[in-house]
Amino acid sequence: MNGMRRIELCVLVLLILPCLCWAQQQALYGTAVGAGTGYAWLWWVLGAAVLVTLFLLVWNRGLRGVVARRTSELRANEERFRTLIDLAADAILQADLAGRLIGANRQAETLTGYLQTELLGMNIAQLFSEEVRKQVPFRYDLLKQGQTVMYERLLLRKDGTQVPVEMNSKMMPDSTYQAFIRDFSERKRIEQELVQARHAAESANEAKSLFLANMSHEIRTPLNAIIGINSLLVERLEAGELKELAKDSMAAANNLLDIISDVLDISRIESGKLEIVSVPFEPRMLVNQLDRMFGAIIREKGLRFEVSLATSLSGLLVSDPARIQQIGVNLLSNALKFTEQGIIRLRLSGTAIDDSTVQLELMVSDSGKGIQSENLERVFTPFVQEDLSTTRKFGGTGLGLSISRHLAEMLGGTISVESRLGEGSSFSCLIPCQISKRETVEHADTVEDEAKSICRRMRILVAEDSVVNCKMMEAILRMEGHRVRFADTGLKAVKAWRQESFDLILMDIQMPEMDGMQATSIIRADEAEKGGHIPIIALTAYAMSGDKQRFLDAGMDAYLPKPITTEQLRRLLWEYGREELPAR
Numbered sequence: 001m002n003g004m005r006r007i008e009l010c011v012l013v014l015l016i017l018p019c020l021c022w023a024q025q026q027a028l029y030g031t032a033v034g035a036g037t038g039y040a041w042l043w044w045v046l047g048a049a050v051l052v053t054l055f056l057l058v059w060n061r062g063l064r065g066v067v068a069r070r071t072s073e074l075r076a077n078e079e080r081f082r083t084l085i086d087l088a089a090d091a092i093l094q095a096d097l098a099g100r101l102i103g104a105n106r107q108a109e110t111l112t113g114y115l116q117t118e119l120l121g122m123n124i125a126q127l128f129s130e131e132v133r134k135q136v137p138f139r140y141d142l143l144k145q146g147q148t149v150m151y152e153r154l155l156l157r158k159d160g161t162q163v164p165v166e167m168n169s170k171m172m173p174d175s176t177y178q179a180f181i182r183d184f185s186e187r188k189r190i191e192q193e194l195v196q197a198r199h200a201a202e203s204a205n206e207a208k209s210l211f212l213a214n215m216s217h218e219i220r221t222p223l224n225a226i227i228g229i230n231s232l233l234v235e236r237l238e239a240g241e242l243k244e245l246a247k248d249s250m251a252a253a254n255n256l257l258d259i260i261s262d263v264l265d266i267s268r269i270e271s272g273k274l275e276i277v278s279v280p281f282e283p284r285m286l287v288n289q290l291d292r293m294f295g296a297i298i299r300e301k302g303l304r305f306e307v308s309l310a311t312s313l314s315g316l317l318v319s320d321p322a323r324i325q326q327i328g329v330n331l332l333s334n335a336l337k338f339t340e341q342g343i344i345r346l347r348l349s350g351t352a353i354d355d356s357t358v359q360l361e362l363m364v365s366d367s368g369k370g371i372q373s374e375n376l377e378r379v380f381t382p383f384v385q386e387d388l389s390t391t392r393k394f395g396g397t398g399l400g401l402s403i404s405r406h407l408a409e410m411l412g413g414t415i416s417v418e419s420r421l422g423e424g425s426s427f428s429c430l431i432p433c434q435i436s437k438r439e440t441v442e443h444a445d446t447v448e449d450e451a452k453s454i455c456r457r458m459r460i461l462v463a464e465d466s467v468v469n470c471k472m473m474e475a476i477l478r479m480e481g482h483r484v485r486f487a488d489t490g491l492k493a494v495k496a497w498r499q500e501s502f503d504l505i506l507m508d509i510q511m512p513e514m515d516g517m518q519a520t521s522i523i524r525a526d527e528a529e530k531g532g533h534i535p536i537i538a539l540t541a542y543a544m545s546g547d548k549q550r551f552l553d554a555g556m557d558a559y560l561p562k563p564i565t566t567e568q569l570r571r572l573l574w575e576y577g578r579e580e581l582p583a584r
Contacts, residue, residue, distance in 0.1 A: 090107060090180045090181060090182045091104075091105065091107045091108035091110070091111040091112070091180075091181040091182075091183075092104070092105045092107070092108060092178060092179070092180055092181075093108055093119070093124060093178065093179045093181065094172075094176055094177070094178050094179075095124050095176065095177060095178075095179065096175075096176050097140065097143075097144075097175065097176075097177070098123070099123045099124045099125055099138070099140075100121065100122070100123055100124075101119050101120055101121065101122050101123070101124055102120065102176065103120070103178075104116050104119040104120065108181070111155065111157075111163070111165075111181060111183055112127060112155065112157055112158060113157040113158030113159055114158050118158075124138075124179065125138065126156075127155055127156055128153060128154070128155060128156055129154065129156050129162070132153050132154050132156070132162075135153070136151050136152075136153045143169060143170070143171045143177050144171065146171055148168060148169070148170045149168070149169045149170075150166070150167070150168045150169075151166075151167055152164065152165070152166055152167070152184075153165060153167060155181065155183075163183055163185050164183075164184055164185050164188050165181050165182060165183055165184065166181070166182045166184055167179055167180070167181050167182075168180045208267070212263065212264060212267050216260055216264055219256075219260055220257075220260065220561070220562045220563055221466055221469065221562060222466075222468070223253055223256065223257055223260075223562070223563040224466075224469055224472070224562035224563035224564060225466065225468040225469050225471075225472045225563075226249070226250075226253045226563070227250055227253045227254065227257070227563040227564070227565055228469075228472040228473070228476065228563065228564065228565065228566065228569075229472050229475075230246050230247075230249045230250035230253065231250060231565045231566045231567070232472070232475055232476060232479075232566060233246035234246045234247055234250060235566060253563070257563060258333075262399040262400060262403060263399065265399070265403050266399050266402065266403055266406075269403065269406045269410075274406075274407075274410065276320050276323060276410050276411065277320050277322075278318050278319060278320060278434075279318065279319075279320070279321065280316045280317070280318050280436040280438050281316065281317060281318075281319070281321035282316060282317075283309060283313040283317060283348055283350070283360070284309060284313070284314075285321075286321055286324060286325055286328070286348065287307060287309045287346070287348050289325060290307075290325065290328045290329070290332065290346060291305075291307050291346070293329065293332075294329075294332045294336065294346075295307075297336065298332075298336060298344055301336065301339075302341065303336075303339060303341065303342060303343060303344055304342070304343040304344070305343070305344050305345075305346070306343060306344070306345045306346070307345075307346045307347075308345075308346070308347045308348070309347075309348050309349075310347075310348065310349035310350055312349070312350050312352075313348060313349065313350045313358075313360075315435065315436065316435075316436035316438055317350075317358060317360065317433040317434065317435060317436060318433060318434040318435070318436045319360070319411060319431060319433040319434070320411060323407045323410070323411060324360070324362065324411070324431060326403070326404075326407060327362060327404045327407050327408060327415070327429055328346070328362055328364070330400035330401065330403060330404045331362070331364035331401075331404060331427045331429070332344070332346065332364055333400060334364075334400055334401060334427070335364050335365075335366035335368065335425070335427075338366065338368035338369055338425075339366040339367060339368035339369075339424070340368070340369075341367070342366070342367030342368075342424070343366070343367050344364070344365070344366045344367075345363070345364070345365045345366070346362075346363075346364055347361075347362075347363045347364075347365075348360070348361070348362055348363075349361045349363070350433075353432065355435075356434060356435055357432055357433070357434060357435065358432070358433050358434075358435055359430055359431075359432055359433075360413075360430070360431045360432070360433045361428060361429070361430050361431075362428075362429045362431070363426065363427065363428045363429070364426070364427050365424060365425065365426035365427070366424045366425055366426075367423070367424040368424050368425060369421070369422065369424075370419045370420050370421040370422055370423055370424055370425055371417065371419040371421070371425055372421060373419075376417055376419060379401050379417070380401050380402055380404075380405045380415075381402060401427075404429070408429050408430075408431060411431045411432075412431065412432050413429060413430045413431035413432060414429070414430050415427065415428070415429040415430075416428050456577045456578070457481045457482055457483070457577075458482050458483070458502075458503035458504055458573070458576075458577045459482070459483045459485075459500070459501065459502050459503050459504075460477060460482050460483065460484050460485075460502065460503065460504045460505070460506060461484075461485050461486075461487065461493060461496055461497060461500075461502045461504070461505045461506070462474075462477075462484055462485070462486050462487070462505075462506045462539075463486075463487045463488075463489075463490060463492075463493035463505065463506065463507045463508050463511065463516060463519065464486065464487075464488065464506070464508045464511075464539075465488045465489065465508065465510075465511045465512060466508075469562075470486050470488075473506070473569075474486070476566050476569055477569075477573075480570065480573060482573065482577075485500065485502075488511065488512075489511050489512050489513040489514055490507075490511050490513060490514030490515050490516055490518055490519030491513045491514040491519070492513075493505070493507065493514075493516075493519045494514070494519050494522050494523060497523055497534070498526075502534060503534070503535075503576075503577065504534070504535050504537065504573075504576050504577070505523075505534055505535070505536045505537065506537050506539045507519065507520060507536050507537065507538055507539060507540075507556065508539060508540055509538060509540040509551070510540070516538065516540070516551075517550075517551065517554040520536050520554050520555045520556055521554060521555060523536065523555075524555040535557045535558070535576050536555065536556045536557055537556065537557060537558045537559070537560060537572065537576075538551040538556045538558070538559045538560065539560050539562065539564070540559075540560075540561065540562060547559070547561075558572070560572060
């Protein structure tokens with residue numbers, strides 16, 4: 001603004017001075033003198049020259065002021081820009097198209113170990129080893145096309161060490177390019193620590209699974225004898241105190257088995273190894289099974305048990321009936337535990353979602369003590385019950401409802417609860433099921449099939465290293481009329497099979513000298529050469545996810561986890577020893 005004012009002042013002076021000179025001449029000499037003087041024009045020329053000179057001097061002074069101000073502003077901006085660059089967390093390098101460095105900030109010194117004076121004039125390629133340059137070459141062609149080139153590589157420092165860096169390069173308008181380089185060795189270290197932590201967690205989880213598998217095996221093995229012997233006693237003892245004691249003992253053993261199964265289930269769920277299958281099933285059979293399992297127990301406690309099935313569920317559905325039944329068992333067990341008087345209701349209904357899908361609703365309600373509103377979600381937390389008094393009074397692990405929620409979600413559904421203190425609770429599980437196109441489903445244990453066949457007397461080889469389990473198995477098998485031979489190692493089992501002819505082999509897995517899978521492999525190899533096939537049943541305490549498939553892949557025909565009851569063993573013997581009755 002000052003420069004412009006000076007220019008305006010000069011123009012004004014240029015216009016006024018000639019007028020002043022003319023006026024002065026008229027006053028001193030008069031018009032005649034002016035008219036008669038031949039050199040008047042010279043004064044005008046000199047005056048104009050002086051005025052132009054003065055004007056140019058003033059103009060030049062104004063321009064120099066403007067230039068000085070603009071220069072000062074540019075220097076200030078440059079200083080601010082350089083300060084920002086030097087304060088940047090990333091190393092910033094500027095280079096020409098030949099790769100020669102023409103600029104570097106302070107962070108570049110820290111990262112590379114070179115001084116700025118050393119960096120200037122270096123070729124940027126010198127900051128990377130030959131091997132790195134071959135692995136990640138410089139893409140000047142992409143830079144010339146205006147692209148931003150980003151890559152990771154190892155930067156070679158002045159002391160010879162290498163650090164992992166991220167490098168982003170971009171061509172500038174002045175045909176130079178800038179590279180922003182960030183040291184991410186700390187991030188790499190954290191990533192490696194995370195990988196190591198993940199591996200450690202996976203190893204710990206694997207160790208936990210192995211521990212649970214071993215503990216499950218060691219607990220199920222004696223439980224097999226306890227439940228088996230008690231089931232024999234319940235069948236053979238006459239009504240009285242001893243029979244009741246045997247029932248109580250078997251109930252306690254089954255309770256312990258339920259706890260073990262819950263712990264294994266939650267472990268499978270957490271590790272993602274719980275399997276869900278989809279098969280056709282009849283809702284009617286599901287309700288009948290739950291009624292058989294709980295009806296007598298609920299009524300013995302003096303409670304009413306109401307079971308209902310919606311008429312709309314008359315066909316076949318497709319889902320995992322075993323897991324749906326497990327949810328029903330958990331909900332009914334929970335209702336039975338917390339209901340002292342009144343009623344327990346089981347209802348199975350369904351609502352059509354579309355032409356191919358039904359929303360199956362399994363509802364269990366009771367007239368028990370109820371749940372406080374602030375604890376409604378708490379009851380679904382693993383190993384947690386409503387409060388400590390609940391655990392002390394009613395027992396349990398606090399896993400049943402948590403497992404039920406996980407199973408419902410794995411089946412694509414949900415589970416919810418409504419409750420009022422002193423009035424009871426109602427649990428509702430919604431599971432989407434496909435409508436099966438099949439009209440019937442086969443049941444291996446139907447009365448019609450049982451009526452058409454009988455179980456023949458068989459010669460059975462039992463490979464089992466537990467003396468107590470051998471006694472229990474011998475009692476059950478001989479009571480059923482079968483002949484039994486025992487082998488306490490897999491090696492002895494193979495020798496016995498080669499010496500005698502058997503109809504069935506019940507094979508334990510964990511045995512000394514040779515395990516059940518190795519013994520099975522040898523038997524199947526011999527059969528491949530000589531012909532024949534003997535059914536081999538894995539009768540084992542291994543009950544973790546994948547165990548069944550592992551045994552079937554080893555050549556076994558079926559799998560029955562311990563502990564088993566006399567009824568389960570009878571069904572197994574009937575399946576492999578049945579003979580068709582002649583048609584009438």
